[in-house]
Structures are given as structure tokens and as C-alpha cells.
Amino acid sequence: MREAPTTPPQPQGEIVIRPLREEDLLDLEWDGEYVHFRNLYRRAYEEMLQGLRLMMVAVDGTTGEIVGQVFVQYSSGDPRFADGRTRGYIYALRVKAGYQNRGIGHQLIQAAEDNLRQKGMRTATIGVAKSNTGAQRLYEHIGYRVLGEDAGRWSYLDERGHLQEVNEPSWVMEHLLESKASRGRAGG
Numbered sequence: 613m614r615e616a617p618t619t620p621p622q623p624q625g626e627i628v629i630r631p632l633r634e635e636d637l638l639d640l641e642w643d644g645e646y647v648h649f650r651n652l653y654r655r656a657y658e659e660m661l662q663g664l665r666l667m668m669v670a671v672d673g674t675t676g677e678i679v680g681q682v683f684v685q686y687s688s689g690d691p692r693f694a695d696g697r698t699r700g701y702i703y704a705l706r707v708k709a710g711y712q713n714r715g716i717g718h719q720l721i722q723a724a725e726d727n728l729r730q731k732g733m734r735t736a737t738i739g740v741a742k743s744n745t746g747a748q749r750l751y752e753h754i755g756y757r758v759l760g761e762d763a764g765r766w767s768y769l770d771e772r773g774h775l776q777e778v779n780e781p782s783w784v785m786e787h788l789l790e791s792k793a794s795r796g797r798a799g800g
């Protein structure tokens with residue numbers, strides 16, 4: 613049986629997790645792979661300036677390259693995900709292929725959860741495609757449990773202004789956020 617997760621494994625090189633800056637926006641496109649999200653990222657950035665979201669990046673301290681990202685949303689039209697008071701939604705988690713399996717994804721989730729704690733929120737939620745069993749396993753190891761299902765239907769305007777529709781049946785997962793102090797006691 614696996615032990616309950618406490619501290620994520622440490623990556624080999626120094627990884628710095630910090631809020632996204634405006635000049636990072638194009639780097640989130642990862643050499644074109646995510647260019648279709650350009651408008652979405654810009655809007656999320658504008659909402660971050662309004663205090664509605666947080667976008668964080670993981671940076672390789674040696675090269676300065678952005679190697680991962682995670683976003684946090686405080687309110688949502690679907691209160692299962694976020695209600696602006698007690699529940700916040702963690703999404704857009706991604707780590708570059710060459711940097712995966714070194715604990716960066718876990719670190720990004722912890723940074724996102726720390727932000728929700730600072731906001732006084734008690735629960736973190738994540739939506740994960742039912743087909744993405746690898747990510748789901750990581751969330752379960754951190755302590756997330758399936759709360760329900762979501763049709764995963766949403767749409768966005770791509771970089772050319774064309775409407776793109778996503779249809780990705782998902783699990784809604786949640787994690788009760790214990791305080792830092794009790795986490796320290798449990799984790800040693």
C-alpha cells in the first residue's frame with residue numbers, strides 16, 4: 613500500500629515557482645503547441661490583474677526557461693469548482709515533457725493550494741479528463757478524491773478568432789486543504 617503523500621519529490625535542478633508576468637505570456641505557447649490558447653491566456657492574465665485568478669509558472673533556475681504552469685480560479689459559474697469563498701479551482705496544470713516525473717507538477721499544485729489557503733479557502737478542486745489516468749493518479753496520491761462528473765464541454769476563441777469547442781468528459785476532484793501547521797505535524 614502506498615503511503616499518504618506529504619512532501620513531493622525534489623527535482624534535480626533548481627525550479628522556481630512564481631506568478632506569471634505579462635512578458636511570459638508568449639512563452640506559455642511552448643513553441644506553437646499552445647498558440648490556440650493565446651486569447652484564453654491573455655484574458656486569464658487580465659483577470660489575474662483584477663484579482664480573479666492567479667497564473668503561476670515553474671522556471672528552470674539555470675536556463676530561465678518556463679517549464680510548467682498552473683492557474684487558479686476563485687469563482688466559477690459551477691459552484692462545485694469554485695464559489696469565491698471556500699472553494700477554488702486549480703487548472704491548466706502542465707509540465708514540459710523533458711521535465712516531467714521530477715515532482716514539478718506536485719510542486720505546482722502545492723503552490724496553487726498555498727494560494728487558496730492564503731485566500732482562506734478550505735477546498736481545492738481539479739477537473740481531469742477521464743482519459744487522463746496519469747494525471748488522475750498524481751492527484752489521488754496528493755489526496756484528491758472524485759466528487760462527481762462533468763461533461764467537460766467548453767469553448768474558446770483561438771488565435772485567429774475562430775470558435776473552438778472542447779468536449780472532454782471529466783472527473784471533478786476535490787482536496788480538503790489542511791492548515792500548514794497540521795500538515796507539518798502529519799508530514800514531519
Ligand SMILES: CC(C)(COP(=O)(O)OP(=O)(O)OC[C@H]1O[C@@H](n2cnc3c(N)ncnc32)[C@H](O)[C@@H]1OP(=O)(O)O)[C@@H](O)C(=O)NCCC(=O)NCCS
Pocket residue numbers: 620621622623704705706707708711712713714715716717718719739740741744746747749750751753
Ligand atoms: C500531469 C503533469 C502536469 C504531471 O507533472 P509532473 O511534473 O510529471 O508531476 P510529478 O513529477 O509531480 O508527478 C508525476 C509522477 O512522477 C513521480 N515522481 C515525482 N518525482 C519523481 C522523481 N524524482 N523520480 C521519479 N518519479 C518521480 C510522482 O510520484 C508521480 O507519480 P504518480 O503519478 O504515480 O503519483 C504532466 O504529466 C503533464 O504536463 N501532462 C500533460 C498535461 C496534463 O495532462 N495536465 C493535467 C491536466 S488535468
